[in-house]
Amino acid sequence: MGQSPSAALDRENSLSDRFSFLSSSGFISSEEFPDEIATNRDYTSEIPDECLAYVFQFLGPGDRNRCSLVCKRWLCVDGWSRHRLSLNAQSEIDVSLPSLFTRFDSVTKLALRCSRKSISLTDDALVTISIYCKNLTRLKLRGCREITDEGMSAFAENSKNLRKLSCGSCMFGAKALNAVLDYCKNLEELSVKRLRGIHDGADPIGPGAAASTLKMICLKELVNGQSFEPLVIGSKSLKTLKIIHCLGDWDRVLQLIGNRNGKENLNFNNNNNSSSNSLMEIHLERLQVSDIGLSAISKCTKIENLHILKTPECSNYGLVCVAEQCKLLRKLHVDGWRTNRIGDEGLVALAKHCPNLQELVLIGVNATHLSLAAIACNCSKLERLALCGSGTIGDAEIACIAAKCMALKKLCIKGCPISDVAIEALGCGCPSLMKIKVRKCKGVSSQAGEWLREQRASMVINMDACEIDGGSKASVSDGGVHDIGVEFHQQEVGQVIGADASTSSNGSLALLRSKLGLFAGRNLVAFTFRRWSNNDDSFNSNL
Amino acid sequence: MAFTWSKTIYMGLDPIFLTELSISIIIFSTIASSKKSRVSKIKTADNEIFEVEEAVATMSNTIKIMAGDCSGGVIPLNNVHSTIFARVIEWCKKHVDDGEDLEYYKGALKNCDATFFEVDQAVLYHLLTTANSLDIKPLLHQGCQRFVDMINGKTVEEIRQLLHIKNDFTNEEEDETRKKLWSSVVGMNSFILL
Numbered sequence: 213m214g215q216s217p218s219a220a221l222d223r224e225n226s227l228s229d230r231f232s233f234l235s236s237s238g239f240i241s242s243e244e245f246p247d248e249i250a251t252n253r254d255y256t257s258e259i260p261d262e263c264l265a266y267v268f269q270f271l272g273p274g275d276r277n278r279c280s281l282v283c284k285r286w287l288c289v290d291g292w293s294r295h296r297l298s299l300n301a302q303s304e305i306d307v308s309l310p311s312l313f314t315r316f317d318s319v320t321k322l323a324l325r326c327s328r329k330s331i332s333l334t335d336d337a338l339v340t341i342s343i344y345c346k347n348l349t350r351l352k353l354r355g356c357r358e359i360t361d362e363g364m365s366a367f368a369e370n371s372k373n374l375r376k377l378s379c380g381s382c383m384f385g386a387k388a389l390n391a392v393l394d395y396c397k398n399l400e401e402l403s404v405k406r407l408r409g410i411h412d413g414a415d416p417i418g419p420g421a422a423a424s425t426l427k428m429i430c431l432k433e434l435v436n437g438q439s440f441e442p443l444v445i446g447s448k449s450l451k452t453l454k455i456i457h458c459l460g461d462w463d464r465v466l467q468l469i470g471n472r473n474g475k476e477n478l479n480f481n482n483n484n485n486s487s488s489n490s491l492m493e494i495h496l497e498r499l500q501v502s503d504i505g506l507s508a509i510s511k512c513t514k515i516e517n518l519h520i521l522k523t524p525e526c527s528n529y530g531l532v533c534v535a536e537q538c539k540l541l542r543k544l545h546v547d548g549w550r551t552n553r554i555g556d557e558g559l560v561a562l563a564k565h566c567p568n569l570q571e572l573v574l575i576g577v578n579a580t581h582l583s584l585a586a587i588a589c590n591c592s593k594l595e596r597l598a599l600c601g602s603g604t605i606g607d608a609e610i611a612c613i614a615a616k617c618m619a620l621k622k623l624c625i626k627g628c629p630i631s632d633v634a635i636e637a638l639g640c641g642c643p644s645l646m647k648i649k650v651r652k653c654k655g656v657s658s659q660a661g662e663w664l665r666e667q668r669a670s671m672v673i674n675m676d677a678c679e680i681d682g683g684s685k686a687s688v689s690d691g692g693v694h695d696i697g698v699e700f701h702q703q704e705v706g707q708v709i710g711a712d713a714s715t716s717s718n719g720s721l722a723l724l725r726s727k728l729g730l731f732a733g734r735n736l737v738a739f740t741f742r743r744w745s746n747n748d749d750s751f752n753s754n755l
Numbered sequence: 756m757a758f759t760w761s762k763t764i765y766m767g768l769d770p771i772f773l774t775e776l777s778i779s780i781i782i783f784s785t786i787a788s789s790k791k792s793r794v795s796k797i798k799t800a801d802n803e804i805f806e807v808e809e810a811v812a813t814m815s816n817t818i819k820i821m822a823g824d825c826s827g828g829v830i831p832l833n834n835v836h837s838t839i840f841a842r843v844i845e846w847c848k849k850h851v852d853d854g855e856d857l858e859y860y861k862g863a864l865k866n867c868d869a870t871f872f873e874v875d876q877a878v879l880y881h882l883l884t885t886a887n888s889l890d891i892k893p894l895l896h897q898g899c900q901r902f903v904d905m906i907n908g909k910t911v912e913e914i915r916q917l918l919h920i921k922n923d924f925t926n927e928e929e930d931e932t933r934k935k936l937w938s939s940v941v942g943m944n945s946f947i948l949l
Contacts (some may be wrong), residue, residue: 254919263887267899281929282918
């Protein structure tokens with residue numbers, strides 16, 4: 213076995229392979245086919261294996277698993293053509309591993325998930341898997357709490373082709389990650405969430421052998437974020453950096469990255485590929501980062517996508533720095549957390565310097581028609597706009613947008629003091645508007661929604677004032693403005709980290725709370741505002 | 756000759772004007788196309804010869820390659836019967852200008868191509884196999900989608916009955932595969948309900 217499934221239309225196959233199949237019944241009779249139906253033959257046996265494998269790719273996992281049981285041939289075809297596998301990674305799995313991976317001998321993308329209630333697979337099982345899956349390119353681990361540093365090191369040693377690693381809620385530590393980064397020389401993406409095995413005084417985590425190949429780093433909810441600083445700084449080809457709710461001195465880290473990008477920009481004559489070494493996307497959320505960090509980011513002039521969410525130390529000054537230098541900016545998300553430190557001043561600079569802006573999301577940012585008019589006029593490519601939780605966005609602001617945003621395709625307004633007047637303005641303006649979502653705007657009535665529907669029949673309208681949009685499923689789903697994937701974290705005061713409280717040690721949780729005491733306080737303030745202005749606290753996780 | 760009309764041309768025009776317009780366009784394009792379009796000659800397994808516009812025929816990558824080798828002569832397709840080839844060409848004529856975007860074809864399957872695929876199983880499989888051997892990706896894509904729609908949500912036994920496939924597992928083999936193996940795989944739970 214181990215036949216590698218070629219793509220169904222792989223022209224590398226000699227033509228003779230493709231033409232060598234013969235219908236099992238000989239040549240098709242010259243009559244039309246219906247005569248043959250009466251014989252109830254298995255016509256699928258006439259489809260070549262590679263074609264059948266191509267069909268299986270279209271199936272969801274349930275259907276695919278059922279198809280594999282239909283007959284031996286289908287079992288076989290499914291086996292060698294299944295590249296992606298997701299397993300319940302409980303401790304009992306080690307018994308099934310040999311048969312599993314004899315059946316599925318071409319797995320390149322593997323997910324091992326263990327629920328909180330079960331004991332996960334052990335180091336030995338993980339190493340066994342790495343021996344079976346020699347060509348693994350992606351691994352996802354969730355809740356595999358029994359895996360230790362030694363297990364991960366041994367796994368990494370066997371998985372030199374790994375390109376993506378994503379681990380969440382695991383218990384190994386710095387030694388494991390360093391081993392992965394040393395052995396997996398082609399690693400391109402690393403995502404680490406809630407890793408519990410890193411203690412104070414642990415080894416720092418550096419980029420190792422993957423320093424020049426790492427393109428994406430995502431760090432989320434890490435108590436010892438500072439251990440990861442050398443990794444972030446040392447990854448010279450990094451394109452995407454996401455840091456969410458981690459402790460660490462991120463201003464300093466950003467300064468180091470910014471200086472490096474700045475030097476490369478000066479030397480652009482020497483380095484033809486300067487763009488290949490520059491950061492393109494940065495997400496910062498609930499971090500200790502200030503205008504110093506933003507100034508540093510402004511040196512990464514190739515940035516196209518920036519998220520600054522819930523970072524109360526960042527103000528207009530920082531945003532102006534970024535806008536002035538980063539003229540290629542296409543997507544910007546700002547969650548001002550209602551601290552009123554980012555507002556018109558920063559946005560006017562954005563309008564002035566960033567003509568390529570395509571997507572703008574403002575949450576808890578007090579923007580008025582001054583800045584929105586400027587953006588509407590100067591950012592002629594703006595296609596997606598979301599305005600949420602802002603007390604200054606009213607009918608005048610929406611009227612500006614309606615009158616001037618010619619390219620706008622998707623608009624979402626949540627929890628803003630607009631009224632039916634704004635809806636009317638939108639109905640008569642924004643010629644390219646395809647989808648609109650209006651939620652929790654008390655001033656908007658269902659009649660306005662009906663009117664808009666009549667006025668713009670082709671628009672997908674999603675308003676909580678009038679739930680049903682002609683039976684069309686698309687608008688009722690939460691995918692109304694789904695391109696803009698903003699997460700509204702509804703963190704209850706006191707619950708700083710997500711639902712993992714039961715498994716993480718109380719020590720680290722208390723430590724995090726005390727260190728983030730500043731944020732906890734602001735959390736309370738922001739919360740009070742939100743509860744006051746919105747009856748229902750449940751913002752959906754996606755717009 | 757194959758040329759595609761945009762339906763919007765027809766809307767809102769006076770019928771007489773329309774007829775005159777279409778006649779003059781037909782005349783013009785007959786002249787134009789006879790000068791410009793090249794015709795491929797293709798011989799199927801049952802020795803029938805098809806003359807097909809090159810742009811249409813080369814939607815098949817296989818034919819495209821073979822045309823390069825045959826340089827103007829007749830392209831032999833030894834495994835494709837004329838009946839099925841005629842259907843495939845009919846599809847190709849319809850989609851010659853539609854480009855490569857597979858998402859478009861997925862949508863087209865529900866609309867303009869829906870009747871094309873209302874065929875018996877035998878025809879569907881011949882279409883799939885032919886699309887595969889002639890390397891016409893969008894047609895293969897649509898055929899697969901149709902096949903998937905047929906088996907979507909069905910139990911193992913229902914699939915066997917629909918497609919007349921013989922179950923060649925022994926009871927023990929089937930049990931072993933089902934219980935021992937599949938409990939490990941996420942997404943398997945639903946089918947245990949069989």
